[in-house]
Amino acid sequence: MLKFLTKRLIQTIPVLIGVTILTFSMVLLIPGDPAQIMAGESASPEQLELVRERLGLNDPIPVQYLDYIGGVVRGDLGNSIRSGRAVSTEVFGRLAPTVELAFYSTLLSVFIGIIAGVVSAVRRYSISDTLIMFAALFGLSMPNFWLGLMLIQWFVIGTGWFQASGWGTPQQMILPVLTLGTAGSAIIARMTRSSMLEVIDQDYIQTARAKGVSERVVIYRHALKNAMVPVVTVVGLQFGSLLGGAVLTETVFAINGLGRLIINAIRARDFPIVQGGVLVFAFLFVFVNIIVDVLYRFLNKRIDLN
Amino acid sequence: MQEEVNLNSGDPTGKQQFNPNVVRFQDFMKKFYRNKSALIGGILILALIIVALVGPYFTPYAPNTQNYSNLLAPPSVEHLFGTDHHGRDIFSRIIHGMSITLRVGFTSVFIGMTVGVTLGVISGYYGKWVDTIIMRFMDVLLAFPGILLALAVVAVLGGSLNNVIISVAIFSVPVFARISRGSTLEVRELEYVEAVRSLGASDFRIIIRHVLPNIMSPIIVQATLNIATSVLTASGLSFLGMGAQPPDPEWGAMLNDGRNYMWNAPHITMIPGIAIVIVVLSFNVFGDGLRDALDPKSRN
């Protein structure tokens, strides 16, 4: 296991290099000039030239890339083109809400999703199965902002129990977590259901039944663990994509998170921020995926990760 | 080469003249029919396709005709689903937008699934450095902001509908890859895979015949659900100039349009939302049925 972990951590490096290269190529591909955006729309050509020179934008791309990597190795992610602040300050300053939001929402969606999925599978084709499917599909088909705004309407304006914007207190955190968690639980529920159905008429489930253990134990202890691999994959993806920025939800609830930062940076062609953000994402992602792989192994000892 | 060698006296009993491939398919269909949900799902999908194809000829209004004297009207006899903020008839727009929405949702999922599952299964099956390379590459893709990728696609290929489909498909490749890899890791350790390997089956054969059928159900679930997310993602990219552009009545775009009117005219958001639900529901019901039909143990 230790070997596996070290190996995977080492593999982070090529991933990080990969994303930085990809981001740099985007700079080449997409229109929009950071110098222009920084210097303002009305800057004179001479001014632009100066800005480009100062930002090193005139160097050949490989040189810029190496400069950048050199900086990263020294722990310097550069400065935002738009605000001039250090990228690390901007990015890490927003990491906490994003990670917290992702974490709590995933927790919630795992909780709701698995229970709903199990109920759905156990009572296949019953009313509750159908209702859960409807709810899940509705949750998926309506964009996140919809639920977010509805929750604000009901629980902020309607009852005054919660706060609509910001992040930190429970009053601020519950609604966004609910918004994201509900959406996430939809897919987890569906995945759990189908995966459970695969497992539920296996012989060893009969054995468990023959032992006389309660149906709850049969389902949650025997069947569920065997059905978890696809579910864990989806949860990992879910968590990852939330880390990658739940932009719509962050926007609706005015949460000062990474997702919004990156989107704004992309729109402003603030590439140092984008680079920094993507690097952090990549790192988190690799990390989440390591956890997922370790969980695979935990769930099923036959899975050989090496 | 040695087919004439007869091991024992056992007389060949195959008297029926049939093509086993056809039988296999018929068999599948038989089960499929017996399965109510598959049938309902199939009928729904068929109905959707028919409506998408011929519906536009029968709508009460043109989808883009504006009427500024009748904005945001709630559903009524005259306007079944009400009108939007340009006074357009939402019912007609829903019908007209169906084919484009279905196309975006279905095609992008199909492409993403094909590529993703291929990569995921190869990765999970072979493991070792193949797994490392493919999965780290998927990590890169996942970590990379989709918008940036979409921007690049627009810059290089332009903003056509096909390109939005490609972009959305690219986003879903790592999702399918990870799901199919996870399940493959499990299946490849099972004894029957070992048994087939001992018969000398090629890896390709094992993957196609033995791994894939046994990892289908999470893939089916992901695919049927992804139709909804793809429609939403695709319309989320329209601000980059990708895909459906106004006034095309693409559902995801209609849904987003309603955002400013959620309080005075909630139906503008709800109706396309429900329309998407219905499409996704059809595919999900169908997917459930497909799963059951593929499962030899569930026969009713």
Add this chain to the structure above:
Amino acid sequence: MLTEKLLQVENLKISFSTGDSLLEVVSDVSFDIGHGKTVGIVGESGSGKSVSARSIMKLLENNAVVDEGSRIRFNGEELLEKTDREMRKIRGKDIGMIFQDPMSSLNPTMKIGKQISETIQIHEKASKKEAAARAKEIMHLVGIPDVDDRFNQYPHEFSGGMRQRIIIAIALACSPKLLIADEPTTALDVTIQAQILELLKDIQKKTGTSILLITHDFGVVANMCEDIVVMNKGRVVEKGSTMEIFNSPKEDYTKRLLAAIPNLHAEKSQESKEKLADIYSGTREKLLEVNTLAKHFPLGRGTTLKAVNDISFDIYRGETLGLVGESGSGKSTTGRTILRLQDATSGETVFEGSDINKYKKRQMKDMRKRVQFVFQDPYSSLNPRQKVKDIIGEALDIHKLFPNKKKRNDRVKELLHLVGLDGSFSERFPHEFSGGQRQRIGIARALAVEPDFIVLDEPLSALDASVQATIVELLEDLQRKLNLTYLFIAHDLATVKKLSDRVAVMYKGNIVELTDSEELFKNPIHNYTKKLLSAIPVPDPNYAITAEKVSPDETLDFSTEGQVFTEVKPNHWVMQ
């Protein structure tokens, strides 16, 4: 309230819906079991034994239909009318069940120990710790070595026989009133089998448990049962006390069945003797040469399990090498490793002159056609989503032996016939078969490509005597005609003796004795071999297994430390 009989089964009728038709597999089956009694069900493979047994627990496949006229009364209560919730209270506590298929009956993702202690925890309201202690005790009782380590392992790390013992342990954990044991000892060597049977009797004595024992092994029946029910083709053909049935069977089928019991004292054929002469004189071609082959499994915490410990032997073309030994001694592992289904830890397997561990892809594929494996656990080696015709036809497709599907399917039907199955079965899925039928599907699959060499890992363990005889005949026939070579792993020593030219005895990863079969059975030298031979149950109700035959494991622990394999007599090798 004590009714006269603990279990009364009346007019049990069960059908399966397959495709469009209803298939009646159990018809009008009636029998009963008294308190503290043991009733054996014997009968043809596929005759409905397991289905009947499962129906008592109400754990049938969902496509099964129990006819309305059927009655199953347990302790005076009608089980068929009980709801699932009510049944749950009965299962495990009042009725324990040992399922036929040990691998698929264990939860692959739950630790072995937990699977046993769980039952104890529920039914005896024991604490986690107590339950674990009890579980370890039971594991010890069923003969699992190194219980503390094994407690935390997973089913796939257990040998076939060990898994079966775990299933037994689970069923015994709560001393139920009725124990339904469906072929409980098929994968066990005779010493452990004896130990288990003794254990069952012991429990019965202490708690008055009734046992419904399904088995094909008349030795076991003779030793255990008061009454016997003989089934054939879904019907009860004969019922009676053990003595009656053994001594004066009435029905033809019963007579045939009894006649087919292999005889340990039969002389070896002339043919076999000639073969041995060839081998010993060195004129017979060596097909396979195994040199200091080892396979180790990590046990965690740095320790390794030497499942196969530097063994060497040769296999000659056209011979049958029997491989017997204690459950968990490494027989299956040996088989898998020499076919490179698992990578060896060290050592080499020379197949026709070159080490298969160094084979290139092409050579490998070629070898895979010529060498086949029949897996010990038939169910899990069959792809659940494939029809039998595709399972058996797979190898034919892989090696492109038939130009079209029709010819291929004809061939599949022919193979099914060979192993005694109906051609129409080719359209079914694996879960729709009985244990013995699945086993034969595995054999048919191996025979399909007409290989040169087959490793048969307990190929007959689930078959009744008559079918067993058919298969043995088939194997011998093929060997004669096509000069096939077998590595025959089994615990049924009579069959091993009949089929094998030479026999190797494995014990704890080592081959402790190797000689021709006649010699081995006449003059066993190694202590383990002696123990083994003495534990063979005799298919005669007059000879019960005696207590001293069932050795506690201390005496069974014949150390092999520092010993070498030496030829004590001509062609008789023993670890000393």
Add this chain to the structure above:
Amino acid sequence: ACGTDDSDPIESGDGEDNGTAQEGGDLVIGQLSDAVSLDPHGSNDTPSSNVAYNIYEALLIQDENMELQPGLATEWEPIDDLTWQFTLREDVTFHDGSEFNAEVVQANFERILDENIASPRSFLYEMVEEINVIDEYTVEFVTEYPFSPLPAHLAHNGGGLMSAEVIEEDYAALENGEEPGSVINENPVGTGPYAFESWTPGDEIVLTSNEDYWDGAPALDSITFRVIPDSNTRFADLETGAIHISDPLSPSDVARVEGTDGMFVNSQPSVSLSYIGFNAEKEPFDNTLVRQAISMAVNKDDIINGIYDGIGIPAISSLAPDVFGYDEDISGLEYDVEEAQALLAEAGYPDGFSTTLWTNDNQDRIDTATAVQAQLEEIGVDVEIEIVEWGAYLENTAAGEHDMFILGWTTVTGDADYGMYPLFHSDNFGEPGNRTFFATDELDSLLEEARQSADEDERLELYSNAQEILVEEAPMIYIHHQEYLLAVSDDVEGLWHHPTGILMLKDVTVNQ
């Protein structure tokens, strides 16, 4: 500040100035986006200006009628064609305690014009050649060419003045490889009524009352600018009292605010314009008749009523009524489909033609495009709408790759020069503002003459002519002058909204 930035559809309020300042109060403003920079020279967006306006003061200010009033300068007069002289207010100190004097003014403007700083606001002062300190409280601006709107430009918040010490420190940091403005952003020091307290990027900026303010300490204890991007969320926060002002308010929400107790709508006619530009260098838009035809085929009332809920006024030219130089006697091209068709036929397109209309992803603009598309269909012009992402949009419209496009412009100086020169002078093709690539020699010289003339009447005359030409030539469809809308809590008093989009907070009080 050409107002093209899509994230600032700015709102404004009428001066409901009750004057009775109560002591204390903490005002919280929920706004669409965060300030980019608190360096007054370092940004050009409305949120930044809104914050900066309270910290820094300029030499002059514009009142609600866009009339110039004394700021940090008490008097100003042109010395000759090229020279303006300003007398500075005495006894003004910065938040850090340093003195305000002529040298500070010089240091500030030299910084704006320093190419190394690359200030996005330098365009406002590019005509300034030198800044001379005459004595401690007198300063002189010398321009390259006669430029009469200079005082108006100096009233722009880009001319906000900061402490010379901070400027020095910032320069020092620049030497060390920091970005310009990095020191100022951390420690913005001005003379304004509120002093900088803290800034959590992306979240909020807090200002506190400057007790030593030269005009007396302001009423509020603090002002917090919170970023709340979603208008519905801002509404909810306003409703629950978490914020006091929601900026901006979208027209479709006006009814909702009006229907809710405890809040009101504050609206302020703006000096901004929304327009649809043609590419006058491309066929068929190089043809004046075509441009006129299309302009006449667009029903501005429908757009204003349908999309902006009737808020705002139809535009005739690029100048809003409040802008100096606006001529109310000029009438624009009237909506007339038949005439439009006739013109199109005359231009050689009796059956219309196909073209594209670009917009960025601003919802109002997309809706405008959608409406225009339907309207142009009536004269046979087949319009395809393309949404273009903001970065690409700016780049591609500046490069002239478009056919038609939708954009806006805010005359932040309140002077016609700024409302016309960048948009229509041939020097300003592309990036600087003239994305229609329309220019005529006549217009060029009118605009040049007008900016150089010191005589107000003459300037009015010249601009009137220019407006006539712009109506006639129709280089763009002038859609409307929006109104800045705010949702304000009833607890807030004394708030008004400047026509350039800035919130005037000096005299605000909050009942708590």
